[in-house]
Amino acid sequence: MPSGKSAQSSEEDLPPFPSPEISSLVLEGKPGAKVHYTYYPPSASTPHRPNPFAQSLVVFLNGLMLPRSSWDQSIQSFLNKRINNRLPYPALLSYDRYGQGDSDRDPDDKEPPPCHGHDCMSAVHALRQFTLQIWKEHLDITNPTVFPSLILVCNSIGCALARLFAHTYPGTVSGLLFLNSIMANSDFVSLWPNPDTPGFDPHTLPPGVSEKDVRETREMYRRMFHPDAPNNEGLSRRNLATLLPQSDAPKLEGYGGQGPYLTVVGHDWETFAEQSYTGILHTPKILTMTYANPAWQKYNEGLVKITDEENAIGPIVAVGCGHFVQKDGPGFVSDELVSLLDRVVNRVEQVSERDNGG
Template sequence: MSNQSSDKDLQPFPTPEISSIILENKPSARIHYTYYPPSKPTSNQSNPFSQTLLVFLNGLILPRSSWAATTSHFLKVRISAQLPYPALLSYDRYGQGDSDHDPDDKEPPPCHGHDVMSAARSLRQFLLQIWKEHLEISNPTQFPNLIFVCNSIGCALARLFAHTYPGTVSGLLFLDSIMANSDFVSLWPDPDAPTFDPRTLPPGVSEKDVRDTRENYRRMFHPSVPNAEGLSRRNLATLLPSPSSPSLKGPGGSGPYLTVVGHDWEEFAEQSYMGSLHTPKILTMTYANPKWQRYNAELLKITDVDKAIGPVIAVGCGHFIQKDGPGFVGVEMAALLDRVVNGVEQLRGKDAEA
């Protein structure tokens, strides 16, 4: 007799709430969001995720729509396997996607209107209001069980949030975190430095290649460059000077569960060469990739040693892992959920193969 369930036994695919909200402390601007409610308990199964809110935190370039494929894949897998799932929330920060610009910004975009700390405070207010709106009680006394799934600068936002509001974040999935303490120009050798030796450059790479790469990164990625969102990175290295600190505390005082994911070195090098930067692949492979990998490895120290996994390489994915590998992200989300809520131990490497 088959154990597989027929379609009529499965819960229907949830209908998202696509809406906007005005924060109580910023009444002149709207934040747009997409919210999926948690699965309903059945006669055979309760939902251990009923008080869990999984929140997607965008990078600077891709808005909340970049998580749509990941969300769809994750929900389809959970529903087809008759597994419960939490509420899912994606949103556009002020100045991003469909949302209005931050009303506190003094200048029109592109600008340095507000920093990541300001974005963390707005996120807290946003989550309080969303959670209150979707609870049957009018005055919730505590936060939901928060899990952040983040890309790029969203990882820095998650770190600042979890440190500023300890005890609120149970799980973190970092997808190619921004190197928050880097100016992105210093990744590359400096031909004007007194100690520079052109003989140390990789074969086939000229001083001009290095100068061009440094200039391209300075023009596009240096923290002094403003952006259309108005989210300044000028003080990011001051806010997060080290990848290994500050230590984070989740509910109960122990560290949150953490999975750190890095890009595929070859794919990232290929995309960097084929894109607008035209960075020679050997430069990316020699300088940027190893430094990024070391940064990711240091991130594991922000929580308890038994709560951290990684760095995991997202095979076939560049920096925007949710775009290149939505199915991969869905799998990592499910694994993190089981660790956070069910205490499931996740194994990697040789232990996972045994």
């Protein structure tokens, strides 16, 4: 296909950028409510160069506060890197859970939002049905009984959902990228000292911090982050600490019987403290640095242990990123996804290279 631009032939030879399908579907068993999604098909397979990700599906799992559109820049960055390097890529899927973004409310919720309409296990079962229907419709029409190898890229409570999914459906998840996981076993109020505890010594507080500062911080976190706080999604966290009481358990069984490949990412302490102070929380930075950041670091250190030791990386720091890593560092997210994919298929590629004398 001559174009008169032979000097740019290397660019012209690049595979086309995939067009996303932006659509919705109704889950079986949940009539009358649409789940909206954005889907990118996988790169093409050829007899001479099969796509090692042909049986894989990357699913992006949102936190409570950002919809699926928060992943758009990370996805664009990832696809640009794969295409510019002429590397294959799997199908990519972002979606809004019930009550999020463009999606309808969960039809099983009894109360209007904000509410505690359904719990995380309900969201996990919906995710299973959703991925199954997407797989049947888009990728495995001729053999719909086969379930894909899932790679879950998650932020905040999305990480808890991914853990519950992988534990509930063992053997389905081959890779996990945790981006500042929610501390699923925390009430987010107990992170801070309680000035009303008998015998409390105000001299134990960091320099420049008053009892009033601590009370205000505890109250703000109670109103916004305590498991009893309802949300517009209707996703209740009241039983989350019971579902996931430990950060280092349960241990997960991934695709093919081994533990899934896992990368645990934590926020940048300084960035998170600054955002917590300048945002709606107004938490004094020294409080975040003294209490919240160490607790989160300890939690992330536990998360690394939920898979086989040789399959885990982290916790690493998303430099310059606060809690919403995909918002602050989409390039970082795409880099870590590239790295995770390489680990997931590394054995296949090494065998292939040896067979070809490489």
